[in-house]
Amino acid sequence: MALFSAIAALVFGGGAAAEPIADPGDVVRFGLPLAKLVVNIGAAGTIGALALAAFAMAKEKPEFGLALDIAAGSAAVWAVASAATGFFSFMTLYLQPISLDDRFGDLLATFLTQTEIGQSWLWTALIAAALTVLCFAVRNQTLVLFMAVGGVLGLIPMALQGHAGGTETHDAATSAIWLHIVFAAVWLGGLLTLVISARTLDNGRIVPLIARYSTLAIVSFVVVAASGYVSAEIRVGTLDNLLTPYGILVLVKVGALGALGLFGVIQRRYLVGRMSATGSRKYFWWLVSAELAFMGLASGVAAALARTATPQAQVSASDVEGSTPAELLTGAPLPPVFSPDRLFTLWNFDLLWIIICGFGVFFYLAGVWRLKKRGDSWPVLRTVLWIAGLVVLFYITNGGVNAYEKYLFSAHMLAHMTLGMMVPVLLVPGAPITLALRTIMKRDDGSRGPREWIMLATHSSYFGFLSRPLVAAVLFVASLWIFYYSPLFRWATEDHLGHQWMIIHFLLTGYLFVQSLIGVDPSPHRAPYPLRLLVLLATMAFHAFFGLSLMTGTGLLLADWYGAMGWGSDALADQQAGGGIAWSVGEIPTVALAIAVAIMWSRSDERDSKRYDRKADRDGDAELEAYNEMLAARSTTRTRP
Structure with missing residues (x-):
């Protein structure tokens, strides 16, 4: 089905039509998108099988080894198809017959080594080849999770290719493509793994695996639908463009995804219960056959869309004649001249963080609802703080600050201070780990679900080391200096991938630091309150010194970037203003932390006093009596001649 739909879509959309000038030939024109289709299927089989092995299957059962074998075979297909795609991409530029000479x-x-497209396919092939070897050699559950993460990261080079958008939509398009192919891979690959494994599983085993896969499939459907909409909106633009060949192919893909969503509802609501009650697999095979058919249709159309001309022109602003310095640097026009009100009226949406914040709120509230349903309580303040933290995170990654931080250092610093300090101060008291451990069901079949992975992480020696206040403070402060005075700052400013890394890094280091001071979630180490205050005061001093060094500095960071934007304003003055933000705005959450640590210290002393009082009431203050007797005995011994 995938092959047929890809060829039909290529013919209908003109993706494989002969070029009027410099045509590479039929083999290359059809071979390139079909090779990409095989790449997508291979990547899906790898990532989907690894995801099920990590989150649904038990290591002691044959299903686990079979899933890794499926992942290994799929990774091999992924590697070979990536190499073929890279070769076909080269042939579209070479435009001459293949020869065996040195030239x-x-x-x-x-x-393959000097061009962006060639490097992308080379890296993709190498990552897939490495996963092939690892999937054959590794049978450790923890390492399987890391391999799944490696497979997800291996899709990044693919996301940077194709119709990546133009002008200011490039970053949004890149995020949407990556999310789309990652969760489509989990969805399709997980189903393929279930189908291949089904004949080796009895009904008592396949039913829970289907239920666990259904959870992954529902999440994948939501993300695929959202990312698909963003991608289509960028490339189609208007409703009239839906009647173009590209638009019609998009509608076909939407229809296929809608049918898959319906099948997912049927699977979760009816199939699992029916199989548990009757033991019959007839409906299972009917349903998965239909699902695979529609997935093949969607996959084939998606491969053809990558080669079909979009009705909305995807031209970078840097390619337009007469582009400004800012457009040449960023590929997008400058936003409106900065004013405080535009921080709240201008938006620059990032789908990745919209989804993270949305799922963060949904799953937290679902956990609270589950607690309430069984009669347990959960502090309202924790819920309010968690949601407030995610709202702030949503604003920083999608609002006016995100629209200006690429152009103004002060806006960038405001985002940094909020991500590293304010957001963690709100999120940590929400105690998400405690809520998860109280609400997620425990597995008893040897597999690792979210609860088991959380327990493993929080009890690991690595987390124990990182959660120490001194270590967390060193990470927090050192990363601040290293980031701004190393090539990392340029990477995070100029590259969308670097920007996403920056957000994640500052969130994690800030969260670890705040967790080590006021966290209520489980932690291997609880430092004494005096040490916490001492570490906090030392961190405040280093933080303030960093801000003052920017305020008084005369050297411009990234002078060829911030100094070339053409705002008509002083870039050095803006950098000094950013230093003021680092010193002032960054210290406000720090003061709040100091107050929180002092309050927790006071409450801890009160609890200790009450505990001692209750103990004294029970034993007649035996401990004090024993201490007095010991002093009296020492006094008697000293007074003897």
Whole structure:
């Protein structure tokens, strides 16, 4: 089905039509999108199988080894297809017959190592090849999770290719493509793994696996639908463009995804219960056959869409004649001149963080609802703080600050201070780990669900080391200096991938630091309150010194970036204003932390006093009596001649 739909979509959309000038030939024109289709299927089989092995299957059962074998075979297909795609991509530029002379080999090597597209496919092939070896060699559950993460990261080079948007939509398009292919891979690959494994599983085993896969499939459907909408909106633009060949193919793909969503509802609501009651698999095979058919249709159309001309022109602003310095640097026009009100009226949406914040609120509230349903309580203040933290995170990653931080250092610093200090101060008291451990069901079949992975992480020696206040403070402060005075700052400013890394890094280091001071979630180490205050005061001093160094500095960070934007304002003055933000705004959450630590210290002393009082009431203050007798005995011994 996937192959047929891909060829039909290529013919209908013109994705494989002959070029009027410099045509590479039928083999290359059809071979490139079909090779990409095989890449997508191989990546899906790898990531989906690893995801099920990590989150649904038990290591002691044959299903676990079979899933890793499926992942290994799929990774091998992924690697070979990636190499073929890279070769076909080269042939679209070479435009001459294949030869075996040195010149052909040198040009191919140059393409793979010196051009962006060639490097992307080379890295993809190497990552897939490495996963092939690891999936054969590794049978450790923890390492399987890391391999799944590696597979997800291996899709990044693919996300940077294709119709990545133009002008200011490039970053949004890149995030949407990556999310789309990652969760489509989990969805399709998980189903393929279930189908292949089904004949080796009895009904007592396949039913819970289907239920666990259904959870992954529902999440994947939501993300695929959202990312697909964003991608279509960027490339289609208007409703009239839906009647173009590209728009019609998009509608076909939407229809296929809608049918898959319906099948997912049927699977979760009816199939699992029916199989548990009757033991019959007839409906299972009917349903998965239909699902695979529609997934094949969607996959084939998606491969063809990547080669079909979009009705909305995807031209970077840097390619337009007469572009400004800012457009040449960023590929997008400058936003409106900065004013405080535009921080709340201008938006620059990032789908990745919209989804993270949305799921963060949904699953937290679902956990609270589950507690209430069984009669347990959960402090309202924790819920309010958690939601407030995610709202602030949503604003910083999607609002006016995100719209200006690429152009103004002061806006960038405001985002940094909020991500590293304010957001963690709100999120940590929400105690998400405690809520998860109280609400997520415990597994008893040897598999690792979310609860088991959380327990493993929080009880690991690595977390124990990182959660120490001194270690967390060093990470927090050192990363501040290293980031701004190393190439990391340029990478995070100029590259969308670096920008996402920056957000994650500052959130994690800030969260670890705040958790070590006022966290209520389980932690291997609880430092004494005097040490916590001492570490906090030392951190405040280093933080303030960093801000003052920017305020008084005369050297411009990234002078060829911030100094070339063409705002008509002083970039150095803006950098000094950013230093003031680092010193002032960054200290407000720190003061709040100091107050919180002092309050917790006071309450801890009160609890200790009450505990001693209750103990004294029970034993007649035996401990004090024994202490007095010991002093009296020492006094008697000293007074003897």
